[in-house]
Amino acid sequence: MTGAQAQVAQQPWFTQLFQHAQKTPNQTFICDSRTGIEATFTEFLYEVLAHGARLKETLSQDIQARLYDPNEEVFIGLLAGAGFEYVVLLFAIYSIGGISVPMRAHVHSEEARYFLGACNAVLLTSSQEAAEHGESLSTSLGIDLFTFSPSPATEYANAQFTLMHESSKDPSKTPYNPTRGFALLYTSGTTGPPKGALYTCNSLVLGTQSYLDRLSLSITDTWLHQMPAHWKGGFDFILAAAYAGACLEFCSSVFSPTWF
Template sequence: MSGIAENPILPLDHLALRGADDAPALVLRGETLDYKALRSRVSRLAAWLAQEIPEKGARVATWAAKGELTCLMPLAAARAGLIHVPINPLLKHAQVAYILADSGAVMLIGTPARLATLDEGDVPDSCQRFEEGAALAAAQALGGDLPPSAADPDDLVAILYTSGSTGRPKGVMLSHANLWLGADAVHDYLGLAADDRTLAVMPLSFDYGQNQLLSTWHAGGCVVPLDYLMPRDVVKAVERHDITTLGAVPPLWVQITEVGWPAGTAAKLRRLTNTGGALTVDLVRRMRSLFPDARLFAMYGLTEAFRSTYLDPALIDSHPTSMGKEIPHAEVLVINDLGDVSEDGEEGELVHSGPLVAKGYWQDPVRTAERYKPAPAASRYGGMAVWSGDRVRRDADGLLYFVGRRDAMIKSAGNRISPQEVEEAALATGLVVEAVALGLPDPRLGQAVHLVVRGASESSGTEQDLLRKLKEDLPNFMVPKVVHWREAMPIGPNGKIDRTGLAADLAAELAGAAS
């Protein structure tokens, strides 16, 4: 690595200080901010926030599409001594009301259309409301400047709420150091440089979505935020803005590889990054064929510790299903059911230690204690660690492989079945391009395997063809009892397939059929 361990940890807003004055930093609709303008806008927004909210450590929420407000707020709130609560713009008023109440936000800044959807009682009386344009105009009109922060790097600077797919959303507490070191690590292993241009397509309320801003600015590069409607919008943006870096989650990568890419446009990309789910062998091959000049980074992470591992792009063709090894500033151990470090090839729980570990869940000591526990005795960092609940194994070369989530394993007729293994087998048939395996209640089996798929556009295969091929590759107890075909998979606010919602819909369908 490039000696990142020696670099000082600074307050988050110092990231705006890293680029050359006249270098492009942020492409907005109608204008491009260079680093001198970025610094000025951050300083003025921070000064306005500090005037409106003098209490240090108070929470300020944003609920808007990607733009000047949502891109500048992580740094401006940090400089003002506040804690930023970015709310996914896809959430509805009830979810927003919960986040505002739970976080104790004293200010909400949003787009007029979104604010208009809030019902009486959704916004606490103690929470000011500002329209996005009015807030930005007020910050510029104030004309004040706030100097760079001198905050303790261990101070809280953001609360990122999980999607709530497994219950009510949890607010993950992040410090300046958490986000600074996350930006430092990703900038380092991706090899980002000042001439890089990152297309930010993921929600900025998502940990890696926000990191795309921070790691690019850490390198002195330029960010181009994009709220895309269709995958072809991504192609157009790469061409128009000479994009070098593109990150996405697997459902979007599937769509991106299904549209036409002019060879010259594809060649602009230097690196592709994946998070939020594993890449399949077939998808890796399609991405490598479509973008032969780009380095493909498969990554694994969890909001509670940001990023844990990445796979060296030189290994993606020979080890396409591997999660790779730990990233800088992270320690990843595989702990077996006896509490010891697993042997090579032995399944265990992924445990993440080190300074990327977040501070727990906001005002939720019970759920914090379930996930954040003392690091294993073998840890070189010690302290608190994130016990992920993900089952993995490590091979003799130190490469990690995902097995499945402990709470997602299907228990059928006494057998433990990894949904991922069933899904990979379905995708390997070439008859489907997306697959989700779920365990649903069954009076005889305990749980039966249900497979939800989206068919490949070029395939004319039937359910019988799919099941026949699965029976050739899977043991009988893993073959799905029922296959459900869908025109499209439901996507959650974080861009991933909504597995929990899908399971609930199927359970309701089965209950309705039974009655």
């Protein structure tokens, strides 16, 4: 990325986000009641690409090489509550070929050690709100921390996106692999230690498309999201809204019968 010029990889999720940003650039994609952030598809897509570039820069040359190896899996922890920053980091990790490991913002240190250790995570990312806890985990677990940092409004105000041709070989972009993991979600652990379920890029695309057939979600809809984002239900709703182009309103911090 250079300034407001950004190349978008032609692959699932990004093709959808690119089309939304082109067709409805000023439509609100995310309303975050906790932080007061309202972001359009243009602002969101720019932040994803910007954070993806920054993320890659923090990784060693050895780990960056692993991102290009179809036989390797690079796991990156995601410490954030459901909201704008969570979704940006989720797609930023995907943009560089990494696999997200979502955790609640105030996950216990021993839980984090288990979740990140089981998959040999190479990095921990966090929202601004979870940054202090992220620093503590980073120190105790011996893993580097990357914290969300908003881009200057002047950068994405005039953002222009270009969809890369499928055949183009950009050395800065990780080749798309549909069988590669997108996210590692852990179960609640009701019947024993939590078990990690790995969802591939292709399985989530197919699952989301099937999900949308039943939801009939469209760009004219608003989805009220009041669930934890590290659980499968809350995770699925985020992907469904992103794919359909619906407005995603994170409202757990204010949700009540009166507010509704």
